[in-house]
Amino acid sequence: MNYTKTLFIVALTLFTSLLFAEPVTLTLTDGTVWQGETGNPISLVVKKGRKKTTVEGTLTRNAGQFIVVTTTSRDQVIFLSDIESVSTETNSSTKAPEEIESTNDRAQTEPTPKIKPKAKPEAGKLTKGVFLLPLDGGVGEIIRSTEIRELAEHADQYGPGQILILDINSPGGSVLTGVQMRDLLYDIRKRHRVIAWVDRATSGGAFLSFCCDEIYFRRSSNFGSITMWSGNFQGAAEPEMNAWITQLEGVLAKSSRTPLFAAPMVVFAAQLSYDIDEKTGEITYFDTTEGEFVLSDGQSVEVLSITSEQAEHCGLSDGTADTLEELATLLNLDQWEEVDEEGRKLASTWKVTLEKAGVEIPELYGEFGGNVEARTNGERIMKQIKAGKALLSWAKKLGESAMNFGLDDGFLGGPDRIAAIKRQIKELEQQR
Amino acid sequence: MNKRHVSLILGALLSVPFTSISFANDDKISAWADAVTETEDRGTSVLIIPMSGQTLTDIRGEVYADLQEDIKTLNPDLIVIEIDCKDAKDIFYQQMGWFNPKEIGRFEGETKNLPAVAKVFRVNLKDIEQVAFVKDSMGSITPLTLSWEKIYMTPDARLTGTLALAARYSNISDENVRGKMRTAWTLLASILGGYGKRDPDLMLALVDPEKFLSGTWNGRNVEWFNHLDADFYVDNSNEMVPGFSATQAEELGISEATVDSLNDVLLLNDIREYHIVGEEITEELNDYVSDWRSNLKKAQTLWGDYEQQRGWAAGEERVRWLVKNKNTIKSLIGICKKYPAVRIRMRFDPKLQQLENILEEIERELRKPSTPTRGGGGPSMGGGGGGMK
Structure with missing residues (x-):
């Protein structure tokens, strides 16, 4: 039987x-x-x-x-x-030498790839592609979660295992936004390969890179200095700074990097050195200066910030690439082939929106406050109401970034400025 | 070596060996959990009871009590209580102060709320097998979480004590009164823990910062003590309450196991095939949370309207806005009566006397004769004259 x-x-x-x-x-x-x-x-x-x-x-x-x-x-x-x-x-x-040669030729002769959108895969078929998102600016100010989330959702349509490249050029920014992006990136990493390709990545930019699966540098890259500070360049208090180091250690460990990079990038008194085994190439790190190569001696007044060469030597980076083709090789791809331009589009749309917001919102605040030209009181009020409604519309459009323009909705129990604008509009309507 | 170092070292000592053991278990569980299958109607019937958010508002005794008979009629083979209560998103958010203080779990003066929830499940529905699947149990919810004998925690889940009960008595200057109130409030934890056959010393330490907590292994179990003379201690501070990671809770016998999913929980309860029942009950509980929260927003708007309209109730518009405000306050009272959670968050008194007084005041104003105006809304003439609009 x-x-x-x-x-x-x-x-x-x-x-x-x-x-x-x-x-x-x-x-x-x-x-x-x-x-x-x-x-x-x-x-x-x-x-x-x-x-x-x-x-x-x-x-x-x-x-x-x-x-x-x-x-x-x-x-x-x-x-x-x-x-x-x-x-x-x-x-x-x-x-299949011909095939391989032709692949290499394409890579060398096309420095700027022409992106032909790939068709979405049929159900049951997995394809793998590259999506690139330029992240250029301050974390929380320009770089935010929305574009990363939207690109990941777009990549989801092509099935798991896609390669998402975050092309990071950032001087740092909001720690809170960085940590919120950490959670998002961890989630995306469950289904896609997330790459940081850094140009300038200091402070929040470096933190963001650490949240990715792999980090690749450009030859001109500068990376590190993740000290936390608040207004007037005051460093955070010791408990917060220690919590930040612990947080950073966790992020490094999550990406299989030594947590020992954390402290020297936050406080200058921390030490870091390493040895490289000549036979195996294995790197051993020390939180002292006993290693052959010293990255932070704890004496310098600067927190750790490293170049591409140092990063590759000490194992912090997975490689150095100045061009897309070089990056493709490091990523073990046959050639550089982006699935489509969704990431670039998202970044440029957001840039345009932000520039427009920077010009319009201050003007709208002024108008809402009564700085308008009007022949009658009624006309003035009408214009004020119109400006108030436009501010509400901007708050919706800006989403998580609205708070940068004073358009908070009671985030973390803070004042609800959206509600205050709505209340003021009612007041104006009553006066009309 | 200061206090912090001692607890850190202990934490490390506890967590390091345990972590490796737990990870090994996790891998096995994850592999095995694939063997658990959800079906349309075969196997064990499982009812999911969500218990997320803030105690006293999202988690209220009467909400669960209202569904008790439906659950009895449904008579599932297993109830899985999904607990997800966090004061802050994670420990770092907490350390940085990135949380909304209005969303922290509460007791206020309502000692009976959590026991009422426990009564529904641990007394009235005790004939139905139950387990708690803990995604997070931070603060006030923890005494209730431990009213279930079998709890399973996700790897990132935390089980932390609460200072909310101590806040009820810590400012009382008279030592005797303070002592009496301390006993009265902290007893709540022992009562709730009693349903889950938890050690009273463990329960007390989780709510009373002045209590220490140490333990001694007795076979695979830990006997807990409110002193520091046992084999190991987890809380040597008389200012803080302890907290456990999923790994620590598992290794100290507080949780049954560290799990990734519902399937893992079921597998560990020898269930290979199951079907979900009572989805309408689960939905009703979720709806309650979204309903009261949307009504909170309405109530906040109504209160703002009332305050704004109060300033407009003058001159020719006086009666119009008084009437409008009367209706506004009536709507507000209606919402607060329907949703005590809204009343609590709006900080109105339990009997809504404050709102009733406002209503009476408006009605008194409305009974007064309208003030006549001169020349399109000039100053008040006082006295009688004019009619009601």
């Missing part, structure tokens, strides 16, 4: 796999291309660090960045970057 049941299940599985077999092309890191289809029995040599293992089973899924091989005991997820070789009975494992 059991034998019959097992036979039936095996037959059904085989039938199902044949019925839904899909063509698969795997491009290994050395350029080897394997072609086959799901359901093929395959044998892989997988390399993890120095360890090599052979995995034999049935190829059941191709997810772009990884494949799933069903072995006799379990489903095994294997990343393409770990596969050294692949073979099967119907193996078509061949070098």
